[in-house]
Amino acid sequence: MKISQRAQQLQPSATMKVSAQAKQMIADGIDVINLGIGEPDFETPKNIEQAAIDAIKSGKTSFYTPAAGILPLRTAVADKTASDYGLTDLSAQNVAITTGAKMALYSTFQTILDPGDEVLLPEPYWVSYAEQIKLAGGVPVSVPVGASFKVTPADLAAKLTNKTVAFVLNSPENPTGVIYDQQELAALNDWTKDHDIMVVTDDIYGQLVYNGASFTSIAQLADQLDPRIIIISGGSKTYSMTGWRMGYVVADEQLISKISAFLSHATGNPTAVSQYALLEAFTGNQDQVEVMRKAFEDRLNTIYPLLTAIPGFDLQVKPQGAFYLFPDVSGALKISDIATTGEFVSRLLSEAHVALVDGSAFGVKNHVRISYATDLDALKTAMARINQFMVQFKD
Numbered sequence: 287m288k289i290s291q292r293a294q295q296l297q298p299s300a301t302m303k304v305s306a307q308a309k310q311m312i313a314d315g316i317d318v319i320n321l322g323i324g325e326p327d328f329e330t331p332k333n334i335e336q337a338a339i340d341a342i343k344s345g346k347t348s349f350y351t352p353a354a355g356i357l358p359l360r361t362a363v364a365d366k367t368a369s370d371y372g373l374t375d376l377s378a379q380n381v382a383i384t385t386g387a388k389m390a391l392y393s394t395f396q397t398i399l400d401p402g403d404e405v406l407l408p409e410p411y412w413v414s415y416a417e418q419i420k421l422a423g424g425v426p427v428s429v430p431v432g433a434s435f436k437v438t439p440a441d442l443a444a445k446l447t448n449k450t451v452a453f454v455l456n457s458p459e460n461p462t463g464v465i466y467d468q469q470e471l472a473a474l475n476d477w478t479k480d481h482d483i484m485v486v487t488d489d490i491y492g493q494l495v496y497n498g499a500s501f502t503s504i505a506q507l508a509d510q511l512d513p514r515i516i517i518i519s520g521g522s523k524t525y526s527m528t529g530w531r532m533g534y535v536v537a538d539e540q541l542i543s544k545i546s547a548f549l550s551h552a553t554g555n556p557t558a559v560s561q562y563a564l565l566e567a568f569t570g571n572q573d574q575v576e577v578m579r580k581a582f583e584d585r586l587n588t589i590y591p592l593l594t595a596i597p598g599f600d601l602q603v604k605p606q607g608a609f610y611l612f613p614d615v616s617g618a619l620k621i622s623d624i625a626t627t628g629e630f631v632s633r634l635l636s637e638a639h640v641a642l643v644d645g646s647a648f649g650v651k652n653h654v655r656i657s658y659a660t661d662l663d664a665l666k667t668a669m670a671r672i673n674q675f676m677v678q679f680k681d
């Protein structure tokens with residue numbers, strides 16, 4: 287048997303691993319609260335499910351579709367992006383539909399990177415970026431950022447080399463929930479323009495913003511889409527459609543035609559029935575989007591004060607988007623005399639029956655990621671359990 291070097295260096299997704307462990311404990315009858323998971327807990331809105339059922343019954347989902355997706359869906363994504371972002375001249379030719387935003391990112395890195403090309407990743411970064419960049423022969427370059435968790439041009443400049451070709455921006459960000467404002471984005475845009483660096487902007491949490499915060503994408507600073515900028519998004523988070531695997535890339539036509547060629551060999555078309563579901567998500571009734579957003583907002587507002595009251599959990603800035611909290615737990619490690627965040631997370635799971643993710647999976651030490659994509663009662667119980675776990679060390 288032989289395993290390629292490429293596969294050997296691959297780390298499994300830490301968030302999926304924690305979730306699988308928690309799910310196994312639950313299956314074994316243990317009352318675990320899983321805050322490791324990165325998916326909304328709501329069922330997909332009924333109108334979307336119904337559109338999928340209708341599409342199956344019509345017979346049209348039995349067959350291959352074009353690799354970059356059906357034309358009405360590509361057009362709907364182009365139209366919605368144009369209107370949400372205030373961009374002119376976007377058409378179906380600027381859109382490729384993919385098997386989740388994960389494949390949108392994967393096909394992008396495969397299309398823009400040559401061996402040795404460096405990609406700047408502000409810390410903390412979502413787990414799959416680094417692995418996908420490596421799979422494309424590129425080199426992920428971690429960029430340390432200040433306490434605000436927002437990268438600045440100076441932070442990026444410190445890691446710039448003649449091999450830097452791209453920068454990945456995720457706002458609202460997984461795992462910190464921070465959102466960049468227009469001024470911060472303009473500074474980053476100018477810097478990347480000056481150095482001719484491409485920007486992969488992962489806007490998947492763009493509609494999940496809270497307490498009056500607003501989302502701006504770096505792609506919307508100009509009237510027309512800059513060919514250096516690649517927008518990644520999808521239906522998973524906004525429409526609670528993780529299982530349907532629907533994502534997309536919006537970019538320059540030339541790039542999209544290469545991404546389509548890549549997809550035609552990698553996945554073929556994304557699942558036909560899911561495309562009809564996303565088409566309804568984009569063109570149908572939007573009421574449930576607000577219902578789900580509001581539920582996340584309530585959860586954030588309830589658990590933020592509970593979390594920050596736990597001994598040793600420090601989170602100065604309240605998140606504004608996505609559905610995660612990323613507290614510094616250096617204090618908790620000290621109080622509990624536990625050496626590493628990995629061990630801390632593992633003891634929380636086995637003793638307090640709460641699953642969190644070790645922040646080192648996102649490139650940052652002494653932090654944990656807590657997802658609040660779980661119902662409010664379970665969240666409150668989880669906070670009480672973590673508090674109880676910490677209080678025992680104070681006696």
Ligand SMILES: Cc1ncc(COP(=O)(O)O)c(C=O)c1O
Pocket residue numbers: 324385386387388389412456460488490520521522528531532533
């Ligand atoms: C920042 C970010 N980008 C992309 C994705 C992938 O989403 P999808 O389920 O559409 O593949 C996720 C999912 O957790 C995410 O957090």
